[in-house]
Amino acid sequence: MKSNLVLGVITILFSVFFLVIALQIPDSRTSTIIGSAEWPTIILVFMLIMGILQVIKTILESKKSAIASDENTDDGEELPQVEGRANEGLKGSHWYILIAMAIYVALLQVIGFLFATPLLFLFTAWLLGMRKKMMLILSTVISTVIFVVLFIYVLGIPFPRGIGIFHTLSFWIY
Amino acid sequence: MVEGLLLGIENMFQPIPLLILFAATLIGFLGGALPGISGTMLVIILLPISYGLDAIPAFILLTTIYASSVFSGLISAILFRTPGTPEAVATVLDGYPMAQKGKAGQALGIGIFSSVTGGTLGVLCLIFLTPLLASFALSFSSPEYFALAVLGLTVVVSLSGGDLIKGFIGVALGLFIATIGMDPMTGAERFTFGSLELLSGIDLIPVLIGLFAVSEVLRKSKEDHTIKQQMQKFKTKIFDSTIFNRIKGTILRSSILGITIGILPGVGATTASMVSYSEATRWSKNPKEFGTGVPEGIAAPESANNAAAMGAMVPLLSLGIPGSATTAIILGAFVMHGMQPGPMLIKDSPDLVYTIFISLLLVNLLILVLSKPFIRIFSKIMKVPYKVLGPFIVIFCVIGTYAVRNSIFDIWIMLLFGLIGFYLDKMKFPLAAVILGLVLGPIAEVEFRRGLQMSSGDFSIFFTRPISAVLLGLALLALILPLWSKFRKKRKATS
Numbered sequence: 306m307k308s309n310l311v312l313g314v315i316t317i318l319f320s321v322f323f324l325v326i327a328l329q330i331p332d333s334r335t336s337t338i339i340g341s342a343e344w345p346t347i348i349l350v351f352m353l354i355m356g357i358l359q360v361i362k363t364i365l366e367s368k369k370s371a372i373a374s375d376e377n378t379d380d381g382e383e384l385p386q387v388e389g390r391a392n393e394g395l396k397g398s399h400w401y402i403l404i405a406m407a408i409y410v411a412l413l414q415v416i417g418f419l420f421a422t423p424l425l426f427l428f429t430a431w432l433l434g435m436r437k438k439m440m441l442i443l444s445t446v447i448s449t450v451i452f453v454v455l456f457i458y459v460l461g462i463p464f465p466r467g468i469g470i471f472h473t474l475s476f477w478i479y
Numbered sequence: 480m481v482e483g484l485l486l487g488i489e490n491m492f493q494p495i496p497l498l499i500l501f502a503a504t505l506i507g508f509l510g511g512a513l514p515g516i517s518g519t520m521l522v523i524i525l526l527p528i529s530y531g532l533d534a535i536p537a538f539i540l541l542t543t544i545y546a547s548s549v550f551s552g553l554i555s556a557i558l559f560r561t562p563g564t565p566e567a568v569a570t571v572l573d574g575y576p577m578a579q580k581g582k583a584g585q586a587l588g589i590g591i592f593s594s595v596t597g598g599t600l601g602v603l604c605l606i607f608l609t610p611l612l613a614s615f616a617l618s619f620s621s622p623e624y625f626a627l628a629v630l631g632l633t634v635v636v637s638l639s640g641g642d643l644i645k646g647f648i649g650v651a652l653g654l655f656i657a658t659i660g661m662d663p664m665t666g667a668e669r670f671t672f673g674s675l676e677l678l679s680g681i682d683l684i685p686v687l688i689g690l691f692a693v694s695e696v697l698r699k700s701k702e703d704h705t706i707k708q709q710m711q712k713f714k715t716k717i718f719d720s721t722i723f724n725r726i727k728g729t730i731l732r733s734s735i736l737g738i739t740i741g742i743l744p745g746v747g748a749t750t751a752s753m754v755s756y757s758e759a760t761r762w763s764k765n766p767k768e769f770g771t772g773v774p775e776g777i778a779a780p781e782s783a784n785n786a787a788a789m790g791a792m793v794p795l796l797s798l799g800i801p802g803s804a805t806t807a808i809i810l811g812a813f814v815m816h817g818m819q820p821g822p823m824l825i826k827d828s829p830d831l832v833y834t835i836f837i838s839l840l841l842v843n844l845l846i847l848v849l850s851k852p853f854i855r856i857f858s859k860i861m862k863v864p865y866k867v868l869g870p871f872i873v874i875f876c877v878i879g880t881y882a883v884r885n886s887i888f889d890i891w892i893m894l895l896f897g898l899i900g901f902y903l904d905k906m907k908f909p910l911a912a913v914i915l916g917l918v919l920g921p922i923a924e925v926e927f928r929r930g931l932q933m934s935s936g937d938f939s940i941f942f943t944r945p946i947s948a949v950l951l952g953l954a955l956l957a958l959i960l961p962l963w964s965k966f967r968k969k970r971k972a973t974s
Contacts, residue, residue: 308906316648323655323670330669338936339928341667345658352651359644399697403898406693406873410890425877426870433700433866444867452874460531462882 309363316356324349401432417467418457419475423449453478480610483825487833491841496539500838503540504845507547508853512555512563515699515865516872518548519805523692524875526684526812527882534816534831539838541812542792545805546598546842549748549788553590553781554854558583566748566784569756573769573776580772584713589726589777591717591850597734597782598843601789604738605796606836609825612797616822621929622941626950628923631744631800633954635915637961638746646912649903653916654923656681663925676888683811683917685880685889689896690903690910691804692876696869697901715851726778729759737783741790744915747803748784748791755783789839795820796832800919807914815883 327349330342409425427445435441456462457479466475490496510521521544529537552567557574570590577586619627632654636646659670660680671677733755740751759779760766769776791802792809799821801807813820818828825832880893900910934940942948 312645312648312906312908320651326670331667338931341662341665341669344924344927345655345669348651348654348658352648352655355644355647355651359648362644399700399901402697402700402873403894406877406894406897409877410887410894413887413890422874426874429870429873430866433869434864435866444870448871448874452878456527456878456882460527460882462527462531462878463885464881465887 310360313356313359313363316352316359320349320353320356324353402429405429405432413465413467415467415471417471417475418464419453419478420467420471422452480606483610483829483833484606484837486830487835487837490535490830490834491539491837495536496834496838499536499539500543500841501845503543504547504842504849505853507544508551508849510544511548511551511567512853512857513863513868514555514559514561514563515868517564517695518545518552518566519691519808520695520872521548522805522808523688523879524872526688526808527875527879529812530815530882534818534828535834537812537816538809538831538835541809542835543838543842545809546785546788546839547846549785550591550594550598550781550846550850551853553594553777554587554857557586557590557777566752566788567780568749569752569780570777572756572780573772573774575772576770577772577774577777578713582713582772584715585719585722585774586772586777587713587854588716588719589722589774590781591715591846592723593726593730593733593778593781594785595843595847596730597737598785598789598846599840600734600782601738601741601786602836602839602843604786605789605792605839608742608793609797609832609836612793613822613825616798619822619946621926621933622944622947623950625923625926625930626941626947626954627798627800628919628926630950630954630957631794631919632912632915632923633957634743635746635909635912637957638743638750642907642909643958643961645906646909649909649912650916653913653918654920655916656686656913657917657920658924663921664928676886681892681917682883682889683807683814683914684883685893686896686917687804687808687811687914688876688880689893689898690900690913691808692872693893693897694900694904694910696872696876697897698904699865700869715854717847717851722774726774729762729775729778730782732762733759733779733783734786737786738790740783741787741802742793744794744800744802746911747805748787751787751790752780752784755779785843792835792839796824796835797822799824799922801915804911804914807911807918810918 324346327342327345330340330345405425405428409421412421412424423445426448427441430441430444435444457464466472491500506525507518507521510516511518516524522541525540525544529540532540548564549566552562552564553570553574554563556562556567556570557578560571560575562568562571574586574590577583616623632650636643636650657680659677661667661671661678662669668678736755736758737748737751740746740754741748756769756776756779759775760769763769763775765773788803788805791806794800794802795806795810799810799819801810810820813824818824818831876893877890880889881887883889903910903913930940931938940947941951
């Protein structure tokens with residue numbers, strides 16, 4: 306219930322913010338009947354209306370369920386549980402993976418693909434529950450070899466080489 | 480068409496395409512059977528590899544994986560009550576109880592047979608309908624394309640999850656993201672905040688990978704999907720004439736239903752399997768037996784999901800409108816290879832389209848041949864834990880995004896949408912709606928503006944042209960129907 310309300314409010318704020326910006330887009334209606342700003346404006350106004358409806362609906366529903374809270378209205382079909390058990394090996398939350406990926410992207414331009422990728426692999430594998438040192442090192446080395454051979458040698462993707470010494474070192478490999 | 484098919488066969492029966500077909504079928508089996516990797520995820524992961532291939536092998540790879548992973552989700556659904564892919568969720572309902580009764584081999588056999596039949600019927604429809612629809616669509620001009628886009632957007636809203644408002648917010652978000660960058664008609668900058676990277680717009684692939692793959696890694700990282708049960712001993716029997724006689728009607732009905740749902744834009748095999756399961760219950764003389772392990776309960780979802788997966792390719796190849804999330808990724812791959820799916824595709828690249836058709840036909844044959852040995856060795860490989868898969872998926876996501884246009888900025892976009900997707904999914908928000916909005920946004924806008932230019936600003940052009948009017952009428956119907964059925968349910972409940 307709360308998340309639905311948050312969704313509605315965010316939708317309203319989002320659409321109002323961009324509506325203000327949309328109104329500042331220079332009108333270039335000289336060449337076309339509908340200018341550059343009209344289409345986004347239509348979408349954002351529509352989004353705003355839906356955001357308001359979402360808030361109204363959530364409030365109405367919460368009032369209704371407060372009145373008839375003991376009534377079970379769920380008539381949906383029963384589906385099996387798809388979610389797995391909680392990962393016991395995982396420490397912390399999804400934020401760690403996301404932050405690790407963000408740091409990786411930032412590092413890509415500094416130390417290059419060749420050195421940043423094993424670090425990300427090592428960290429995510431550890432985070433997801435791989436604790437044996439031998440296993441961690443082995444899988445990191447193997448995976449890096451796979452990535453280098455597949456994406457650099459076979460597919461020729463020009464990954465960032467980093468700067469300074471990392472730039473120089475990367476030429477040893479590709 | 481016959482010429483095209485012969486051309487397709489000629490292209491297909493070369494060493495490299497055959498090798499790719501064979502390998503892709505097995506990769507699809509593995510990914511589909513392993514809980515934790517869905518078909519969508521698998522296609523995303525293999526996207527960067529497809530960039531490096533020529534168009535024909537690349538699309539054999541992607542479409543084959545797409546088709547075979549839809550099938551193999553049933554293996555872990557039946558044996559371990561853990562659907563390998565979302566498409567196999569409904570298969571658990573009767574598949575697992577049947578396996579529990581000691582009839583795992585029979586359950587798998589029914590699943591394989593239904594999948595192959597559904598899939599083959601789906602491909603045949605795909606082969607016949609695509610050229611027809613494409614040649615019909617050649618007469619479309621701007622108002623019709625606009626109406627078609629509107630129809631696609633309303634159908635995805637009305638069919639995805641039942642919450643119309645959330646669906647519309649999703650579609651609007653996708654449409655809005657599509658407007659970022661340079662206006663395609665006047666060149667004016669929109670919502671770029673002076674950023675050079677945003678000027679060329681937000682690419683589809685980073686958003687797709689973020690919403691569907693990164694968000695899933697974030698979610699799955701908190702769960703343990705490793706299968707710890709032991710596999711019981713069984714022998715898979717694919718064809719059994721008494722069972723065939725019992726389920727042939729169900730398979731036919733579910734396949735037709737699946738193809739129809741697949742063709743509708745925005746909804747794919749997952750919806751099809753669930754709808755088909757509940758329809759099979761309704762048709763059955765003994766609906767109470769469903770859920771206890773009846774053959775119909777496996778045949779219905781499995782024939783429908785494979786048929787729907789093929790059906791979803793029809794609007795993609797004939798109109799350029801993806802029928803599901805995975806076909807949206809395949810659309811992205813077409814664009815990467817410098818092609819725009821649409822009515823002209825089959826005219827411009829008949830060799831490619833017909834080779835895809837032939838490869839999809841062959842996949843179904845391969846499923847029939849390879850599934851039995853695969854299930855036998857699956858017990859040894861199914862224990863790959865997420866701590867090994869997860870890091871690979873993370874790095875494949877990054878590489879797949881980067882390789883589109885060698886842009887670090889795109890990886891940031893991917894991460895942003897990964898986070899957004901993670902929270903939206905928690906709210907049961909229809910992510911496919913965002914993607915459809917993003918894909919159809921540019922089409923809708925450009926054709927809307929061109930249409931108005933044709934009529935010198937008269938909005939009635941969208942309603943006076945017959946095809947456009949019919950399409951818009953259908954769009955309206957797609958919205959009214961769920962509201963109407965809700966209203967009737969409410970009235971029933973109060974009376």
